[in-house]
Amino acid sequence: MYAPERQQEILRLARDGGRVDVVSLAEEFQVTAETIRRDLKALDRAGLLRRVHGGAIPAGRLDFEPDLAERESTAADEKDRIARAALAELPAEGTLILDAGSTVARMAAAIPPDASLTVVTHSLPIAARLADHPGIQLHIVGGRVRHRTRAAVDAWALRAYGEIRADVAVVAANGFSVEHGLTTPDLAEAAVKRAALTAARRVVLLADSSKYAQEHFARFGALDDVDLLITDTGLTPEDAGDIERAGTEVVRA
Amino acid sequence: MYAPERQQEILRLARDGGRVDVVSLAEEFQVTAETIRRDLKALDRAGLLRRVHGGAIPAGRLDFEPDLAERESTAADEKDRIARAALAELPAEGTLILDAGSTVARMAAAIPPDASLTVVTHSLPIAARLADHPGIQLHIVGGRVRHRTRAAVDAWALRAYGEIRADVAVVAANGFSVEHGLTTPDLAEAAVKRAALTAARRVVLLADSSKYAQEHFARFGALDDVDLLITDTGLTPEDAGDIERAGTEVVRA
DNA sequence: CACGTCGATGCCCGTTCATGCCTGTTTGAG
DNA sequence: CTCAAACAGGCATGAACGGGCATCGACGTG
Numbered sequence: 001m002y003a004p005e006r007q008q009e010i011l012r013l014a015r016d017g018g019r020v021d022v023v024s025l026a027e028e029f030q031v032t033a034e035t036i037r038r039d040l041k042a043l044d045r046a047g048l049l050r051r052v053h054g055g056a057i058p059a060g061r062l063d064f065e066p067d068l069a070e071r072e073s074t075a076a077d078e079k080d081r082i083a084r085a086a087l088a089e090l091p092a093e094g095t096l097i098l099d100a101g102s103t104v105a106r107m108a109a110a111i112p113p114d115a116s117l118t119v120v121t122h123s124l125p126i127a128a129r130l131a132d133h134p135g136i137q138l139h140i141v142g143g144r145v146r147h148r149t150r151a152a153v154d155a156w157a158l159r160a161y162g163e164i165r166a167d168v169a170v171v172a173a174n175g176f177s178v179e180h181g182l183t184t185p186d187l188a189e190a191a192v193k194r195a196a197l198t199a200a201r202r203v204v205l206l207a208d209s210s211k212y213a214q215e216h217f218a219r220f221g222a223l224d225d226v227d228l229l230i231t232d233t234g235l236t237p238e239d240a241g242d243i244e245r246a247g248t249e250v251v252r253a
Numbered sequence: 254m255y256a257p258e259r260q261q262e263i264l265r266l267a268r269d270g271g272r273v274d275v276v277s278l279a280e281e282f283q284v285t286a287e288t289i290r291r292d293l294k295a296l297d298r299a300g301l302l303r304r305v306h307g308g309a310i311p312a313g314r315l316d317f318e319p320d321l322a323e324r325e326s327t328a329a330d331e332k333d334r335i336a337r338a339a340l341a342e343l344p345a346e347g348t349l350i351l352d353a354g355s356t357v358a359r360m361a362a363a364i365p366p367d368a369s370l371t372v373v374t375h376s377l378p379i380a381a382r383l384a385d386h387p388g389i390q391l392h393i394v395g396g397r398v399r400h401r402t403r404a405a406v407d408a409w410a411l412r413a414y415g416e417i418r419a420d421v422a423v424v425a426a427n428g429f430s431v432e433h434g435l436t437t438p439d440l441a442e443a444a445v446k447r448a449a450l451t452a453a454r455r456v457v458l459l460a461d462s463s464k465y466a467q468e469h470f471a472r473f474g475a476l477d478d479v480d481l482l483i484t485d486t487g488l489t490p491e492d493a494g495d496i497e498r499a500g501t502e503v504v505r506a
Numbered sequence: 507c508a509c510g511t512c513g514a515t516g517c518c519c520g521t522t523c524a525t526g527c528c529t530g531t532t533t534g535a536g
Numbered sequence: 537c538t539c540a541a542a543c544a545g546g547c548a549t550g551a552a553c554g555g556g557c558a559t560c561g562a563c564g565t566g
Contacts, residue, residue, distance in 0.1 A: 002514095003513090003514065003515090019255070019258070022552075022553095023551095023552095031515075031516085032515075032516055032517080033552080033553090034515075034516065034517080034553090034554085035514080035515060035516075037552085037553070037554080038514090038515085041554095050257075052255045052256070052257050052258075053255065053256065053522095053523060053524065053551090053552065053553085054255055054523095054524090054551080054552065055255065057255070057257065057258065060366050060387060061261075062257055062258075062261050102298075105298075105300065106298070124377070124380055124381055124384055124393065125299070125300035125381075126300075127377055127398065128300050128312055128377055128378075128381050128403075129300055129312070131377055131398055131400065131403045132400060132403075134400070137397070138397070138398040139395070139396065139397050139398065139409075140377065140393065140395050140396065140398055140405050141395045141409075142392070142393050142394045142395030142396070142405070142409060142410075142413050143392065143393065143395070144390070144391070144392050145380065145384055145391040145392065145393055147384065147385060147387070150381075150384045150385075152393050152395070156392075156394075156395060156409075156413055157395075160395050160409055255524095256523095256524065256525095275542075275543095276541095276542095284525075284526090285525075285526055285527080286542080286543090287525075287526065287527080287543095287544095288524080288525055288526075290542090290543070290544085291524085291525085306532095306533060306534070306541095306542065306543085307533095307534095307541080307542065307543095
């Protein structure tokens with residue numbers, strides 16, 4: 001049996017039974033578990049299956065994105081520390097722009113109940129989290145909602161940010177460096193991020209150290225657009241020094 | 254059972270029953286409480302559930318009614334029937350405006366996974382629910398978010414609806430009658446509803462029979478702005494007749 | 507036909523993941 | 537205010553994972 005045949009069959013089994021597991025597939029097709037894993041990985045990349053630990057589930061069967069429901073990764077811990085440190089940078093009252101991103105979301109979730117803020121965001125998860133916060137006047141920025149990030153983008157979002165002026169913007173980036181500035185994989189999202197940080201008097205960037213020196217497709221600003229970078233101790237003091245010389249204050253939480 | 258499957262099921266149970274608790278989930282799935290806690294934490298981080306001591310409640314509930322035990326569940330039953338009937342009125346493809354409201358939210362949650370639609374909504378819970386639907390191009394309408402209904406209102410929302418034209422709008426009302434039309438308690442919300450139904454070629458009203466002959470503070474349209482009313486069998490045939498004579502088709506689910 | 511290439515598969519081994527158990531701390535109901 | 541239940545964090549364990557390397561057979565070229 002050829003690999004594509006086997007994968008086809010695996011897909012059928014998965015759709016049929018709602019799930020498959022590596023060990024029984026290996027037994028079934030008389031191959032090793034490694035081979036099955038490679039098959040599942042291929043099907044996962046093709047978007048036909050969703051890989052889970054121990055097996056796979058047909059795509060679309062789960063009505064939420066598991067990559068949003070990130071498990072206990074090691075990064076989660078550092079993101080939490082960054083989020084807590086960021087909290088200290090929030091004004092006691094005033095207006096705040098919150099970018100999309102898991103670290104920002106975590107910070108939003110930790111905003112104390114007695115805070116009194118006006119918050120503007122284009123992130124759906126963050127808005128959902130803050131909607132019932134009694135002290136927060138929430139404004140959602142409209143637009144087309146990207147599936148992967150659940151953030152609003154395009155014309156409505158750009159125009160909305162063009163019409164406001166906030167005290168602080170808390171933004172995230174997939175990559176940042178002194179030379180290439182702030183980057184993210186998606187162009188539409190980059191445009192909104194740029195609009196968001198332009199609309200604020202003070203810009204705070206939350207990014208764990210793994211993002212340093214990364215560059216992605218779309219650039220949305222220079223590092224000196226950022227007034228304060230909050231990151232973790234994974235960033236070397238030398239790198240921190242480079243960034244500070246470029247004019248951005250650095251906090252290593 | 255894989256962790257994501259279990260989490261999916263927990264989410265379903267939570268949305269279904271309004272709440273879940275750690276101990277019964279642990280029993281139900283034959284795992285320890287620690288594992289359930291980890292699941293709930295993951296779902297909480299993803300913004301799908303709100304963690305509380307002892308369990309969790311679904312994020313973005315429209316109203317936290319004190320006891321949704323019995324009185325709610327009977328109403329829920331009828332709302333579900335209305336929601337299902339409304340589903341049949343959706344175009345196979347095209348653009349759809351969804352108003353805020355629990356019945357509309359139920360309908361949105363029941364949109365089949367193979368649907369291919371463009372959906373515009375100013376309701377945060379509905380947007381959150383549809384954001385990961387693979388076949389739906391979702392647009393969120395921006396604006397100030399009202400705490401009680403978690404819907405966007407005011408200038409941004411009004412302008413957005415003024416700029417679009419949809420095939421169908423599915424709207425809800427707190428009260429409806431032939432004489433006083435469609436009413437709701439909040440003025441700002443009424444303005445958005447009016448803008449939403451003006452932006453659609455066809456207007457479908459979802460309202461259970463308890464809303465009939467009710468009038469609230471803010472009026473956002475006449476009954477003959479509505480092309481089709483979907484309600485439950487609690488509406489008497491005579492009342493239905495009155496409404497149909499006024500030019501609105503009535504479906505009693 | 508001989509030889510080199512390449513893709514598929516299997517094997518090995520260090521790493522990660524999911525889960526359970528334990529312990530000290532926090533929470534909230536009475 | 538008290539106390540049992542719930543929680544968080546640390547640790548242990550076995551299964552699952554994934555990258556690197558070896559093998560094997562199919563294929564193509566000279």
